[in-house]
Amino acid sequence: MLADAVVKTTCAYCGVGCGIAATVTDAAARVVDIKGDITHPANFGRLCSKGSSLGETVSLEGRQLVPEINGQPVAWATATTKIASEFKRIRDQHGPDAIAFYVSGQLLTEDYYVANKLMKGFIGSANIDTNSRLCMSSAVAGYKRAFGADSVPASYEDFAHAELMVLVGSNTAWCHPIIFQRIKAIKAEKPNLKVVVIDPRETATHEIADLHLPIKSGGDVLLFNALLAELAERGAVDTLFTAAHCTGLEAAVASAKADRGDRATLAARLGIPADRLHTFFDWFTATERTLTMYSMGVNQSSAGTDKANAIINCHLATGRIGKPGAAPFSLTGQPNAMGGREAGGLANMLAAHMDLENPAHRERVQRFWGAPSIPQQPGLKAVDLFDAVHEGKVKAVWIMATNPVVSLPNADRVRAALEKCELVIVSDCIADTDTMRLAHIKLPALGWGEKDGTVTNSERRISRQRGLLPPPGEARPDWWALAAVAKAMGYAEAFAYDHPAQIFREHAALSAFENNAESGIRDFNIGLLAQLDNREYNALKPVQWPVTPDAPLGTERLFTDNRFYTPDGKARLVPLAYRAPVNALSADYPLVLNTGRIRDQWHTMTRSGLTPRLLQHIGEPFAEMHPDEAKNRGLTEGGLVRLSSRWGKAVARVQFSTGQQPGHVFMPMHWTGVLSRSGRVGAVVNPAVDPVSGQPENKHTPVAAERYPAAWHGYLLSRAPLALPAVDYAVAIRLDNGWRYELANDHVPDDWTGWATAWLQQPEGEVLEYQDVTRGIHRYAWIADSVLAALAFFGPEAELPPRAWLQSLLGKPVDALSRRALLSGKPADPEADVGRIICACFGVGEKTITRAIGQQNLKNVAEIGKCLKAGTNCGSCQPELKKLIPCEAIPA
Template sequence: MSVATTCPYCGVGCGVLARAAPDGSAQVRGDPAHPANAGRLCVKGAALGETVDLQGRLLYPALRGADGALHQVSWDDALDRVAGTFRRIIDAHGPDAVAFYVSGQLLTEDYYVVNKLAKGYIGTANIDTNSRLCMSSAVAGHKRAFGEDVVPGCYEDMEQAELIVLVGSNAAWCHPIVFQRIAKAKEQQANRRLVVIDPRRTATCESADLHLPIKPGTDVWLFNGLLAFLFQQGAMDARFVDAHTQGLERALEAAQAQAGDPAQVARICGLQLADLLAFYRWFASCERTVSVFSQGVNQSSSGTDKVNSIINCHLLAGRIGKPGMGPFSITGQPNAMGGREVGGLANVLAAHLELADPVHRDIVQSFWGSPRVADRAGLKAVELFQAIDEGRVKAVWIMATNPVVSLPDADRVKRALARCECVVSSDVVSHTDTQAFAHVLLPALAWGEKDGTVTNSERRLSRQRAFLPAPGEARADWRIVCEVARRMGFTQGFEFRHVHEIFLEHARLTAHRNAEPGCDDSHRVHRQLNLEGLAHLDRGGYDAMTPVQWPVQANGMGTSRLFADGCYAHADGRARFVATEARMPVHAPDREYPLVLNTGRIRDQWHSMTRTGKAPRLTGHLPEPFVDMHPHDALRCGVREGELARVRSRWGAMVARVKHGGGILAGSVFVPIHWSDQFASDARVGGVVNPVVDPVSGEPEFKHTPVSVEPFPVRWYGFSLSRDALAANGPSYWTSIRGEQFRRYEIAHREPLAECGRWARGWLGVTDPEADWLEYEDRSTGVYRAAYLINDRIEACVFLAPRPDLPARQWLASLFDCERLDDVDRAALLIGEPANPAESTGPMVCSCFGVGRRTICDAIRAQGLDTPASITALLRAGGNCGSCVPELRQLIAQVRAQANA
């Protein structure tokens, strides 16, 4: 029987029906009853069943001994070590000498318990989350404008809008199911318009009516200019502004002073004036307008002002609280919002209450009955690891995240953890870049094994349910925290026996001393976050809970939209206009570092690939770290497409393959975030990113780091496919991904090879001199090819050349599906190309159905295909999640251009 659960990837929060298969794998499909996705899944969600194996899992507690090695221990020993060390450090140095760094991958109940331990019992607010890195500017902007961290709208608003503005959001790749809802609505009503504001021409732009390739960092100028334009054109809803807002005069004065002239705004933002005015006029004339913003806005040293500059425009036009309109922050992680609800950030309390407010602190402490409550903000993510580096924080417990990869200035994070007296890591995998520094490893339950709730971007609570048994000795995060709390002497407050009991406590706290709007009782606080309707569920009701949006009324009914009554969470019930300052990022490009680095996600991978890296269908589209740059910049930097380059900043460096994706402005480069030391030799872009943060939110500047790009000279390039993992410690450069029947390695080396055959045998681990070994070498060109067979089945192959243009990997990968190779296959291996060229399908385009670029282009030519729908009808490509549809449009255009050349 299938179990209804929720996808563990992005903040869309798609419903999943999952069932355990007899072989331990999982069968996964979209849940047609879930409101977020109505049965659709992106390729990452569809591949979840391929990620639940136990290879590489952390299954038992371990302690690092004096010899530096990890030793398996009992849970009692591990928990005693954590509790005893934390207690000793607190007693000697105070509660702020310890810290917790948690994750949007945790369930709400896990988040709740660890926040309760830190702030209410230990008495420190040194608990922050990796959601700080993607959504805290939205949090701060919401609180400044609305008085509370709330997303006012719902996904249906995007389908009902006349104008959708996507700001800093490559939704086609990063939130595919929401984007498909937008695309479908746009197809159904031709007059709907889509504007994409992004420095890069991403896949999302292929569906846009207008793309504004804004100069990085100039968003506030753009939206301040829009605010001034709306006011000048009489597009203000004066009745709404007068009745429900305050602060317009100052916000408008700042906007007009900085961005009152559209021509000047266009110059600053690097836009065509006609395009800028088209956007402004569309916004002014379309009442039903939704502005969807994501990491491109938030991840900035002025991220909070960017958020408020967007919200200001909606407040001026009164476009909020009604169907088809409003500002919409779309979250990056599955439970970024759930963590915010229970106080997972260092500057807030649980239940949307504020650390700085004594009434709020009293509400929480009286409800918990805790011995204390933190009374000042703790260290935010970047400053937390700086404090560890400086020795002010002496113990840190890291849960479900990998800061050595994901944080900016990541080499300093490595140094900090190496110096830290006690590093505890709760995780599901045995080896990560961060766990190399852990003194205590605690095995946690993974998706499919754990039970609890998550909240998606539209405030919708959904259940994650277990459908797989707990492997080894892995435990739920909340249970681990409760065990440590009791061992630290906190015998009251952590007696939970089931996750349902934690949820009920969380729900009751959201309703505790919660006031109606306009209430003048100083002991109560009005909050939109209210789960009163769920606070009395019994365990059966919790187990059967269906997705619902908060606030949840006493009768259990959810709320789709907020602020329909014009009442906000500020004490006077009014929303706030915020005067926003247009300013460029702290670090500007210069002679030494002339380019601007932007980072982000790619279509088929997630975070540091500990989960998606297990799914072969997700590795074929973009299988290697890359630096995407404009051809003119590449020429100036002396690097070529396909070759390797070093990307360097004041904080660190990394190596990646040069790529010309066609969507990068001159002066900018893009590098994806996903590669760690587990999958590549030197590709952690976090080590390059500058540690500057937004002064309000503490969110880092991931979108604007000055860098240089220089050649990474090598003597040869190569790749290997091998059924067994190889010890990737020989080449100067390597990356590794998993295929269906093999692991694929891209390799390169700075030194020449004296004997290619000897090196290849050593690299592939072939020690038998009588092995079935095929090889070809052309010493004049430096080309070398070899393959190792057992009983006529290919076990491994390696191809080397002085240039990066090597044989197609897709064709060679297909040979690993064969039980035996015939003479034609053997000859093809040595020649380096298939006997039948049609066997080479080209690089992956549609991961859902495994359709390659060459197959698609051949079909476009032969069949005269001229729309993505016609490709789907013939090849199925683009017919599932739709995230490859933009690429299908590009291929149609390219084939047409070649035919007309």
């Protein structure tokens, strides 16, 4: 790649699918300048804090650069031959179902396609599933039940046409920031646009809410069944549309009315004030152009598929589909969860949206691939797959681009399963992850900035992800590693790929293969792209499928012809009844644990954790609780709480929020065993799954919460990275100039100085020390070569001197003034302390902002932006900025 050449690629994070214009300014040093691509229709140049920091994640620090077998570096040929021989041995001894792949929405479509082809077509098992099972499978199942196919009907262009937007189970502001900013801008231009947010928590998304429905956890089916009953009784059903294009209306309405029961008690059952509930019913009934957007709060449930269909039922009953601004729209979690669905990455699907349980589809795919056989039964879904590993039924598992020891529910059982599995293969770009630590064979994969292929976003838009930098070391594309194993197993002819364009052409050709009126029309069809040569593939512009002779430029909106992909061409309304979450609360576990993402981090932080500025806003795992709930349990803000369930435990920092319901607690999913001693919330999450989709219940785990009995709290700042110490609570936080370690334990060291010095392994130099043994306060500063090399503060309480100013001193010369101030934790110049970072995009701290507000009489977010730039990039910090302004408030 030529230096200073602009390469248009796609972001590696959420399902918005933002375009990026990247410039390699120093190839040798791997320096990349990141800007939003103003021509990309998903984001028109805007990027969130994560996307704009991608250039900070492409260094070679911590990379897996060579294949390894049992910890020893080997050649690729040795590794792939070993994998192939073990697969053949296990298949011969135990059958093909003793082998499994667990893949990821971080893979490119070309990777997914080759993995699915190898497993289902040539190894002969359907045991390939994906971490998209954890985020999107309920949405998929809901669409398939209603439409006959996994057809996302809407487009981002529908935002501008909608007159009512309903956001269900989606903290869009933090999880899909560019979509949120787009909606926010449209709302500013269209004062009559109404936004309803349905979520048990009050989140940053409420900044744009006209109405918030804080329903009880798991109550979505009851709410939308009640809405359907109201629509029927108010005469809002589109009888012409439903008679001609739907089935199941009467049964669905009858079930909804029975489920709703007594109107007088409905609001109490849902936990919603009656006036808000009726306002929602009024708005939905009266507004033709209604767009309902839903995400993990709907999908991650033991009733997730029913929740999705309850929403879709209301749109079908009113004919609000296939029209501008009117659709049930699932917001995808990962950058290529959609591409994985297209390529058959789920255990119950075939490639090109064909069904594994359909004999005609199996025969068609087998014939197209020239495969020995296609399994006749679905494979194991994610939770069941790792249960089978634990039980010894699956003898070999190949995990690609994901970290299930952190992200799956009942994560300690997942770790135990891999510890006793015969053969664990892990492909990853990072050498040290919780899952990589358990691998017998480690394969070095390409990371973002090196990969070359396609991804598909939430609105069915296929975009190119292009390589900017050469492959480091022996790292190779995932499709290449899969093909190498396939060749070593004897399938060279079927896997003779040497460029991702070949795979894409085959994928596109399969999508159009016997996709016609005679054989049955399928929704996913990009057959027109099967003729692209390598040059045209390299130049491919973003396009929404289907891409056919009738729609050569792609398709913005589905179902405009009112024809669906069921045998009779009619959509299905599904009769539903509310089911409580599988695991009920009890005296031992009286609180509901809800998990999810935060603003500046992604999944298990393998990539986003490499960026120091993304860790300055929220650097530790936290448990968000209502102040009254926390105080009743003896918890203080900033203190530590131990959450425990029937499955495991975690310790987190207490964070108060009046937007959290009493009886509930929220904890983010991101922290791993590599970065924290006890922050893996997946160990706590219950393994209940939706019976249709197999998606886990990440939003409802019964837990207990108790004060963690810390004998001391502390933090240590170090220029060099350190191993986590053997204490109960430890979190490693990357800084621009070193590392911070937050610590706590239930007993004190016999020798504070010796313990801290031994852990630090500090080279010889001067040690400044302050100890108040009576009060249990111990403070140290290590100075080497006249600069601050490390600093540690320990005390009996969680409240310690602020970190921001002290960590800014790491690596700087220690003069007489700062020497006196170091162990006090207070700068001589108060303005040197910027405070906790609020705006990650520009690194603007809370104290800097509040000083500017007071000194310059800033009255709103716009004035803060002009003064400090805070909030002027992705806008995700704007709700927090508002809270810092006197008399400013976010609408309820």
